[in-house]
Amino acid sequence: MIAAIRSELLKVTTTRAWWILALILFGYVGFTAAVLALLFGTLGDQLAAQPGGQGLPAGTVPPIVYSTVTAVGYVFPLILGTLAVTSEVRNQTLTPTFLAQPRRGNVLVAKLVILAVAGAVFGVIGLVASMGLGATVLQLTGNETALDSSDTWALAGRTVLAMALWAIVGVGVGSLIQNQVAAIVVVLAFTQFIEPILRFGASIWDWTAEVGRFLPGAASDALVGSSIFTAFGMTSDVEPLQWWQGGLVLLAIAVVVSVIGYLTAWRRDIT
C-alpha cells in the first residue's frame, strides 16, 4: 500500500498538470480576493458616509474575501482529481499501473490518498493568494483584516479540508467518466452552469431549498462557512448545513462516486 501511494505521488509530481493548475488557481483566487476586498472596502466607506449609515456589519467582509479559495477555486482540485484518472485511461498507462500493482483497489485508494493531499496543498496555495492579497488590500483601504481572529484561521483550516475533499470527488468523477474530454466537459458544465442554476432555483421554495443544501457546491460552502455566493442574494428561511454536515455531505459524495467507479469502470478489462 505504501508502495502504491509513493507511485501515485510520483505520478502527480512528474507531470506539469499540478503546478499549471496551481498557478492558475493562485492568480484567479488572488485577483478575485483583491477585487472583492477593494469593492467591499470602498463600499463600506460609502455606506458609512451616508446620513445615518453604519457601514457593513463588523466581521462580514474578511470571510467573504478569504473564502474565494473555495467559492471560485474549488474547480481546480476537482479537475486535478479527474485528470489523475482520465489521463491514465487516455495514455493507456493503466496497463503498466496494473502490471506493477495488480491489486486494483490499492491503486484507487492510493490515488484518493495522494489527491486528498494535493487538494490540501491547493487549499494552502489558494489561501496564500486570498489571504495574502485580500488582507493587503483590506489593510490598504483601511479595513479590518481579522487576521488576529481565531475564526479566520478556523475558516482557513476548513478551506484546506474542503479543497482536499473536492480533489477526491474528482478521482471519483474520473473513475466514473473515463473519457477525458467528456469528464472535463461534465465537470465544467456542472460546476459553472448547472449547479449555480440549481442552487438559485432551489432557493425559491423552502422545500427545494431543503434539498438544495445537499448539492456539492452548497455543502462545500457550508463546510467553509462563507462564500460570496451565499453572503448575498440567495436567502431563504432554510438554515444552511452545519460546517461538519457540509463536510460529511461532500465526503459522502466523494465516497459514493468512487465506489461506483470502482465497481464499474475500475474493474473493466484493460485492452
Place this chain on the structure above:
Amino acid sequence: MTGSTIEFRALSKHFGAVRAVDDLTFTVQPGAVTGFLGPNGAGKTTSLRMLLGLVRPTSGSATFGGVPYRELPRPLATVGTALEAASFNPGRSARDHLRVYAAAAGIPKSSIERALGLTGIAEAADRRVGGFSLGMRQRLGLAFALLGDPGVLVLDEPINGLDPEGIRWIRGLLQRLAAEGRTVLVSSHLLSEVQQSVDSVVIISRGRIVHEGSLDSLAPGTVVVVDSPDRAGLRAALAAAGLTATESEAGLSVAGSSATDLGALALRAAVPLSLLKPERAGLEDVFLDLVGTGEGTGR
C-alpha cells in the same frame, strides 16, 4: 536464473458471439525463446492480456508455474512485460516513467539506471517521452519489462518500429536472456521477423492453435519447378506418374518429388527439359497457409 513455465490451460475469451480466444492450451518452457505467431486479430494480444491479469478470461486459465499474475507476490520481479500499445504519459520523462512503476513495485532506484543502460536509452532518459521515436518507445517499453530483472519476459510485437540495427540488437538480447535460463515469449504477426531468434513457435489463427512445435517441424517439402518446350507433353508425363503440377509463368511447380526423379521421368518420356529447379517453399508461405485456412495441421 530460471524462469517459471507459462501455462495456458483451455483459455477462452468470448466477446458476445465472437470467440476471440478459443480453448488455448500450451506451455512455454524456460531457457528458450518461444514465438507466439498469428495474423493481426488472431487473438494474440487478448491472450497475453489474460495471462497478465488485465483481461478476465471467459473460461480457462493462464498462469506462471501455476500462479496467476494477480497473485504473484512481486509481479514485476517475476514477469517483465512490454505490450504493443504505447503506454506512456507523453509529458513524463523516460526516467520518471520508470520511477513511477519501480516505486509501485518496490524496485530499487539502481534498477532504473540498469534498465536504461541495457536498452540503450540512458542518454535520452531525461527527455519527455512525447518526443520519442517509435523505436525509442519500444526500447523504453523493454526497459519497463527489464526493470525487475524478471525470470519471465512477455513481449508483444517488440520488433515493430525498430530499425535494422535495433532488430539485430533485440535478437541478440532475446537470445542472451533465454540462454541465461529465462522464459521468453515473443508475439509477432510476421514469422520472418522472429524466424531467426525463436527456438519454437505457437501459431494461432482466429483464436485457435494451428501449429505448435519447433521451427523445423514447420519446414515444408521441396517443390521442383520444371519446364519444357513441349509443356503439354511434360504435363501428360507428370500426370501419368501420378504427380500434380501447378502451372505458372516460370513453369510447372511439382510437389512431392525431387529433381533427380523428375529428370529421370522426363528422360523416359523423351520430353526435352528447359528447366529443372528445386525450390524450398518459404516458411512464410507455410505460415500463411496455416493461418489462412484457420484449420491447418491442428495439434
